[in-house]
Amino acid sequence: MLKNVKKEEWAANLLQQVNTTVFLDYEIKMIGREFMDDVMNLQHIVYESLENKEIFHPNTLKDNVTILDAGGHILGVFFERQLIAFRIVDIPGLERPNLGRDLNFDEEELKKVAIFDTTVVHPDFRGHGLQKKTLLKSREILLDQNYRHGLATVSPNNLYSVRNLLKAGFVIRQLKKKYGEIDDEIDGKLRYILYMDMQQTLPKKYKHIVHIKNHQVEKQKMFLNNGYEGFEIPIYRGIHDFTVAYGKV
DSSP: OOOOOOGGGSOHHHHHHHHHOSSOOEEEEEEOGGGHHHHHHHHHHHHHHOSOGGGOOOOOHHHHHHHHHTTOEEEEEEETTEEEEEEEEEOOTTTSOOGGGGGTOOHHHHTTEEEEEEEEEOGGGTTSOHHHHHHHHHHHHHHHTTOOEEEEEEOTTOHHHHHHHHHTTOEEEEEEEESOSSOBTTBSEEEEEEEEETTOOSOOOOEEEEEEETTOHHHHHHHHTTTOEEEEEEEEEETTEEEEEEEEO
16 A cells, blocks of 8 residues: 655655656556555545645545446556556446536436546656546547546646646536535536547637636636637646636537
């Protein structure tokens, strides 16, 4: 199990390799319940390292077990046999909360939805493209299983995750509060809802492009409600201060 310890206590020679190696000699593989302690521990390390904890909604152990039992998967990334990152993909179907409902999918399309639920990378291993690599691997797995609609939620104050998803082919389709104890938009955390047609191969061409700052919530909602989608981050000044390009296809 990866322990929550100081760098100097966690194999100094290992960290030296990480800091001096361009290409990590890592392994990506599907993991199950036998790694759940490691998953929860790594999630705790990452959550505690965040200055703004509002940008991350951690899963409970029950959440992760439910996702696995429902046919979802967890991709683990290992370096020197240590779990350094993981990606969780949920297959919600019709019986559990499905982000497709936020986009007004009908019942048949809801069955084709996969949720890119949680991505966690140990702070010492950021900057190696592990979010993108696990996303592409999960997309490959899901296409083989005949899923089409990829959805995800990300805080509008999390530049890196938003940018990574947009570069991978997602687009912003909604902006609303999620994960509340009452109903959406009454409580919860403000989130972009991003969408990717995993079967689409041709790039989109946008028109009527406007640039809106990430903290201009109502303005973004207005354009989203009028058929625009966010597709690029052309300007950024910091993790909490960036501009999103919106356009119509």
